[in-house]
Amino acid sequence: MMRSTLASVVAVALLSGCDSSKDYEGTTGTIPFEPQRPSSGAPATVAPYTGSDPLVLEAQTRLPTGLDLQRKVVLRTCGPTNGVCHNQKEYPDLHTAGTFTASINAPCNLQPGTYASVYDRCERLGDRFKLKEQSFREIEIGWYEVVLGAYVEYEDDEVPPSDAAGLHLYLRDPVPLDKGRAHWGTANFLRNFINAQDNVETLSVANYNTRWWVLGDGRHLFGEVRDYQRDSVEALQAIGIIEGDQNRNGTFGAREGKSTPLLNPGKPEESYLVARVRGHMQGERIPGSRMPLANQPLSVPDMLALMCFIEGLDPNANEWNLSSSIDYAGCSYSANPQALNVVGAGVTWRERVWPILQSNCGGCHGGSNAQMGLDLTASDAYQRLRAASVQSPNLKLVDPGRLEQSYLWLKLAGDGSIVGSRMPVDPLDGTRTLPPDQLESIQTWILAGALEVE
Ligand code: HEC
Structure with a gap:
């Protein structure tokens, strides 16, 4: 029967390195971290466009800098009352110059409305799971779910149903433990960080001590949540365990090595914001409706400004000045701006x-x-x-x-x-x-x- 001395502890250890394990293999892709704040250094000036394409000339006149782009185009797509930006959780907050700059290199889909609206290329490397008392290696978390409901007590040799009330973890690889019985243990949730010396460090972000069952094909783990453990599980949720397969479609986006940020310096075609306006990225449909939902769609000069602005951002910098002129003369899209037309694109x-x-x-x-x-x-x-x-x-x-x-x-x-x-x-x-x-x-x-x- 149940032990009554079960202790469940959720420890947040973002800054202190307990349990630093560096032997994890198979971790590919980039490690997400907070982008730097915008700089207020001197804006860069560029040679102006001197060609004759009226669309480029219009863009250059109306939208000379990144700041104009943010104020006149991006802000408009947020709607007069910031409606779209705020109602729709999956849209990033872009309504100030500061948040717009912060979206450069920032992960996308951080607050999706539903998990299904997450794009694979917005998925980040998931946190990893291991049981302290067991020797198997850390396994990446695909997604997790807390099934609400009254606590049901299962015997150690009984297998709970796959939708039992409690904590469900869906992992990338099977857990090499006996499926027919409960395993008592302390779950350790691990995450990579960049430390002050720019080195990657693995830290434990949370612990949860309970009985675990291995279900299904071995990648589904069920953790018991007794009434007195509910707070611990809520704390676990509050930490925001990072899910490697957030949209639950079987693809771990970050591992494909194609993660895309909101704005990708130098790479407009691989910027999530551009994809949301177009409805696709590099020929692949992205989930969710096209932006802007309720407002005037982006005109060709608007799109040109957005694309040239992103193309002109230095990928090696970590500070960008919105007051810098957009380089329309050097921008590859200035050669054929008509091709950027998104109005009605795909909607025939x-x-x-x-x-x-x-x-x-x-x-x-x-x-x-x-x-x-x-x-x-x-x-x-x-x-x-x-x-x-x-x-x-x-x-x-x-x-x-x-x-x-x-x-x-x-x-x-x-x-x-x-x-x-x-x-x-x-x-x-x-x-x-x-x-x-x-x-x-x-x-x-x-x-x-x-x-x-x-
Ligand atoms: C269950 C039946 C039903 C369905 C489904 C339905 N309609 Fe109707 N529609 C009607 C009826 C009945 C009227 C006339 C009464 C009214 O307008 O309420 C009507 C009237 C109209 C009119 C007015 C026609 C005119 O010439 O003034 C339009 C336009 C219209 N419908 C469009 C649509 C569209 C578009 C859809 C699908 C998105 C749709 N309806 C689906 C039953 C239906």
Whole structure:
């Protein structure tokens, strides 16, 4: 039966090096650490662009420095009340010049809304786990979960279910311990740090003493949480154990060696912020909706400023001055700024908009009995949308570039001016809206001119 003298201790030892083990193999990739604060040193000046491309000239005039970029472009994407930046946790806080500079080389997705919205290339090296009383080597933590619920007491030779209330750790490699019984032991959570001498040091960030069971294929560890241990587990969560496979998809992003920061000095194509605006990085879709969600999308000169700003950041520096001029003359993107167009990119009628309408609206707006004569499944659906609304004949269903004049949009947004219900009607309880990413796509498509072709 249970021992009553179990002690569980969570010790935070960020600064003092207990249990420094340097024999861990297989650690690749970079070790994340806090970026340096911005410097206020003299801003760099560069030779101006003297070519004739009006888009480059516009960018150079309107957005000459990183500071202008932050104030006029980045801040705008945060919305007038910082809405997007603050509502959506997975967006970094970029609303001051200081936080913008701090995003250079900083890890992305630190506060995701949900684990599934984390991009593999934002994952960091996970903390490592070992049991002090056992000799097996440290194993990287993929993710962990505290399953809430009333405490259930399992016998030592009983195997708890895989969703038992308690602490679940999902590890990168199997734990080489007998699966059929409990193992009493002190879990040690280990993390790498850079010390004052610039050396990598392994420190123990937390301990948790309990009974452990090895479940499933050996990579799932279950730690018992008795009522008196709850505080210890809460403290463990508060420390923020770093998960190597935060999005739980089996890929340990940092180990692939392709970790990307928010802003990657010299490498705009591998900057998470740019990828969020584009919706993809180097051809790979990234999770989450495209930024900016609710505001005016970035124009070509905006994008050019962002790309040239990042390209011009010295990767070997650790301080950057936002007042420095953006080097449009030396920027590789100045040769073909049109290629940076993100407005409507990927959001085409055929690939994106029509499929959304067909699957969400076709049930009522399809076939011979289409509601209000609006058949969104017919081959002439696009032409039909360019015509006037029946309910509000002064408006077209879709008026290119003019959201508030597009009756279809007003019906989707539930605008106060509409006749009848917000769309789509839910036959069961009448309340349904399209998910934000679909609404965003339709919005972007209309704003970008509601084209029928690519
Ligand atoms: C469950 C049935 C149902 C679904 C699903 C549905 N609608 Fe409707 N729709 C109606 C009905 C009924 C009306 C007329 C009454 C009203 O407006 O409330 C209507 C009216 C409309 C109108 C007004 C037409 C005009 O010419 O003025 C538009 C636009 C519209 N719907 C768009 C959509 C879109 C876009 C979707 C999918 C996102 C959708 N609807 C999904 C039933 C539905």
